[in-house]
Amino acid sequence: MxxxxxxxxxxxxxxxxxxxxxxxxxxxxxxxxxxxxxxxxxxxxxxxxxxxxxxxxxxxxxxxxxxxxxxxxxxxxxxxxxxxxxxxxxxxxxxxxxxxxxxxxxxxxxxxxxxxxxxxxxxxxxxxxxxxxxxxxxxxxxxxxxxxxxxxxxxxxxxxxxxxxxxxxxxxxxxxxxxxxxxxxxxxxxxxxxxxxxxxxxxxxxxQHASNVTGANVGWRQARTRLQRMRSGGFRRQAAVVARIASRVAEGDARARLVALAALLERDDARARLTLLRGVGSLRRRASERVALAGMLLLGVW
The missing domain is CATH 3.90.550.10 (Spore Coat Polysaccharide Biosynthesis Protein SpsA; Chain A)
Structure with a gap:
């Protein structure tokens, strides 16, 4: 057997x-x-x-x-x-x-x-x-x-x-x-x-219960928490860490793109947001989240 x-x-x-x-x-x-x-x-x-x-x-x-x-x-x-x-x-x-x-x-x-x-x-x-x-x-x-x-x-x-x-x-x-x-x-x-x-x-x-560390992103409480984290810049800083780590395992053009993206995520200015906006199509899987991210970038919320 x-x-x-x-x-x-x-x-x-x-x-x-x-x-x-x-x-x-x-x-x-x-x-x-x-x-x-x-x-x-x-x-x-x-x-x-x-x-x-x-x-x-x-x-x-x-x-x-x-x-x-x-x-x-x-x-x-x-x-x-x-x-x-x-x-x-x-x-x-x-x-x-x-x-x-x-x-x-x-x-x-x-x-x-x-x-x-x-x-x-x-x-x-x-x-x-x-x-x-x-x-x-x-x-x-x-x-x-x-x-x-x-x-x-x-x-x-x-x-x-x-x-x-x-x-x-x-x-x-x-x-x-x-x-x-x-x-x-x-x-x-x-x-x-x-x-x-x-x-x-x-x-x-x-x-799903009261002791979940993260849990499902369902409901207005989760949406409010995510919005607060984005407005505070915390989410961008976390994403910058991920991008830097990813750049160190990537090669060639992919590494260069990740290094540049990490640098943009660390910034909080209009030029950085516009640059991120041009690449928003590559950053989220769900279409509605790409639209939401674009809107937050345009409004200066993220």
Missing amino acids: QDRPLVVVLLATHNGAAFLGEQLDSILAQRDVDVRIVVSDDGSTDATPALLAGYAADPRIELLPAGAYGSAHANFLRLIRDAPVEGAAAIAFSDQDDVWNDERLAKQLEQLETADAVSANVIAVFEDRRVLLDKAQPQRELDFVLESAGPGCTFVLSPAAFELVRHVVRTDPEAGAAPMHDWLVYAVVRAAGMRWHIDPAPVIDYR
Whole structure:
């Protein structure tokens, strides 16, 4: 009988006991693949450590020494740096509070046959409704500077793509300053010229609750938060960090474009905004977001 492919799943936890058991069960129940879950806990003070200790009796689960990292981004960077991934056919990322479709990894491994990394849409699960989050618009040349491919909990990387990301996390001086691990991962893979596939079919139930670090960009509160971040210049500064990191893995003309774009994002003047406006078509996947970005640039809001 032929061995099943091994997928190493990187799981970051912090005070997630309320949902973690259901998440672990859904990963361990994946069809047609073998899984090894590597867990990094960020100083949990609830029942998470005890729950993990119980699950660690399963040889498919490996607990890294617990630490204090202070954010989901830092905790995932720790996993990228330190998790053992030898023998893996692919490396996947997991939040602590979702529920995976049981064929999720098998389907995404098939997609990796023609791509270097894959992600997918999700179903955002609220207390009173379920909402499809659609991130599968056609990719644009530089969309990775302003956005991720979608929730990082849907990412699956080939070993080559993961090793590139690991190298960047271990060596780039700005990796820790990137806004979120998923945005950073997407930017590194795309800037290097690797192929990324975004599947329109949802693969997980993306649970929404009061403790979400980021969560779904749905509703007026999320829209208000995003607008405030854009008006403050915070989003531009974050995008500039991503562009600089991406430029250091890109080559030739792509590197020059990213260096120039990073410099524009650091500026807040009319000339920089007009230059960004001319290239807005390459910066967002969704047409409505390209229109919105153009409007904010014209109004001087962004």
